[in-house]
Amino acid sequence: MSKNKTFKALDYRTNKPISVDVENGKICAISEIIETLDTNYFVAPGLVDLQINGFKGIDFNSLDLKITDVHEICNILLEKGITSFYPTVITNSSEAIELLLTTISTACNNSKKTDACIGGIHLEGPFISFQDGPRGAHSKDFVQAPDWNLFEKWQKAANGKIKIITLSPEWENSTEFIEKCIKSGVIVSIGHTAATTEQIQNAIKAGATMSTHLGNGCHAMLPRHKNYIFEQLASEKLWSTLIADGFHLPDSLLKIFLKTKPNKSILVSDATSFAGLPSGTYKSHIGGNVELNEDGKLCMQDNIDMLAGSAQSLLWCVNQLVKKQITSLQDTWNMASIKPTEALFGTSNNFLEVGYKADFVLFEKNINGIQIKQTIKDGEIVFSDLIKNS
Numbered sequence: 001m002s003k004n005k006t007f008k009a010l011d012y013r014t015n016k017p018i019s020v021d022v023e024n025g026k027i028c029a030i031s032e033i034i035e036t037l038d039t040n041y042f043v044a045p046g047l048v049d050l051q052i053n054g055f056k057g058i059d060f061n062s063l064d065l066k067i068t069d070v071h072e073i074c075n076i077l078l079e080k081g082i083t084s085f086y087p088t089v090i091t092n093s094s095e096a097i098e099l100l101l102t103t104i105s106t107a108c109n110n111s112k113k114t115d116a117c118i119g120g121i122h123l124e125g126p127f128i129s130f131q132d133g134p135r136g137a138h139s140k141d142f143v144q145a146p147d148w149n150l151f152e153k154w155q156k157a158a159n160g161k162i163k164i165i166t167l168s169p170e171w172e173n174s175t176e177f178i179e180k181c182i183k184s185g186v187i188v189s190i191g192h193t194a195a196t197t198e199q200i201q202n203a204i205k206a207g208a209t210m211s212t213h214l215g216n217g218c219h220a221m222l223p224r225h226k227n228y229i230f231e232q233l234a235s236e237k238l239w240s241t242l243i244a245d246g247f248h249l250p251d252s253l254l255k256i257f258l259k260t261k262p263n264k265s266i267l268v269s270d271a272t273s274f275a276g277l278p279s280g281t282y283k284s285h286i287g288g289n290v291e292l293n294e295d296g297k298l299c300m301q302d303n304i305d306m307l308a309g310s311a312q313s314l315l316w317c318v319n320q321l322v323k324k325q326i327t328s329l330q331d332t333w334n335m336a337s338i339k340p341t342e343a344l345f346g347t348s349n350n351f352l353e354v355g356y357k358a359d360f361v362l363f364e365k366n367i368n369g370i371q372i373k374q375t376i377k378d379g380e381i382v383f384s385d386l387i388k389n390s
């Protein structure tokens with residue numbers, strides 16, 4: 001049982017000074033205070049990343065992934081204000097997927113902290129589109145039709161931790177598979193798809209509730225009226241996840257997506273293991289060399305117009321939208337913190353409110369954007385930049 005702690009900072013929603021009391025991992029009191037604070041830090045819910053492939057050299061899709069890597073990445077992400085995340089395992093051989101899922105779930109079993117940080121696993125593929133464009137960087141060799149027995153085998157290896165699956169409903173048996181996923185408590189997200197508008201509609205009827213990185217993992221050219229992006233955008237049932245790193249979607253398209261679904265948009269990083277590394281050239285397991293340039297863009301070395309994934313954190317994406325004034329700080333923060341959990345559980349479990357879990361951050365705004373000063377996970381200070389400064 002943890003002792004009572006009090007945090008004083010400006011409420012990210014109102015800019016007013018508040019004190020937040022936590023006990024036993026939960027927020028037990030919030031009150032407005034009249035005293036002047038000696039810092040201009042803000043307090044806000046912890047960030048939640050539903051799609052992350054790795055960070056700082058650690059790769060959830062590398063067969064070299066070690067249990068200790070999974071523990072380490074939790075600490076790295078806590079420094080970035082991410083109190084919960086969904087390691088994303090992408091299309092691979094059945095054996096490789098099984099191995100990676102086993103490593104991640106074992107890491108959760110071995111450490112209470114890791115288990116608390118990993119909300120679940122996101123399986124992206126292999127039941128996606130074969131077609132170039134929609135398939136993105138996923139290996140064609142391992143793309144296949146949905147297979148429930150295989151999924152059950154993987155879910156067993158994951159110790160039940162697969163909570164999100166990205167698939168394309170263009171496969172004949174998609175509807176039946178989606179229904180089974182939903183019944184077993186797995187969120188189905190449409191992505192890497194070349195599905196027809198009817199197939200998208202059927203997937204939604206079967207229970208799909210999310211679109212994976214809408215606008216990416218698509219054909220370069222689409223029919224102007226009937227296409228899978230508009231069909232997903234038009235659905236009130238689907239949440240959109242968006243990679244707002246400044247490179248994956250042009251600002252104007254991002255604005256359209258956000259205006260269409262102001263209450264059902266979520267930011268994801270889709271970060272690769274190159275995120276958090278210094279700029280330079282790196283060897284990639286998706287084939288060839290990749291270049292991380294000084295602006296933070298990750299592209300293929302031999303074709304700089306081709307993105308090689310994202311190399312930025314969820315916090316970077318928040319900063320992008322705020323800096324460009326595309327959305328307000330409060331709305332942007334919500335899309336990266338409470339909206340992801342609302343999409344998964346029907347209602348957010350990480351509100352900055354009494355009775356909710358004490359997963360929150362203190363941050364400051366300066367000319368470089370938002371900087372995390374402290375991260376609180378289950379009521380404990382798990383990262384602090386304050387000590388260094390004092």
Ligand SMILES: [Zn+2]
Nearest residue numbers: 124136213217
């Ligand atoms: Zn993807």
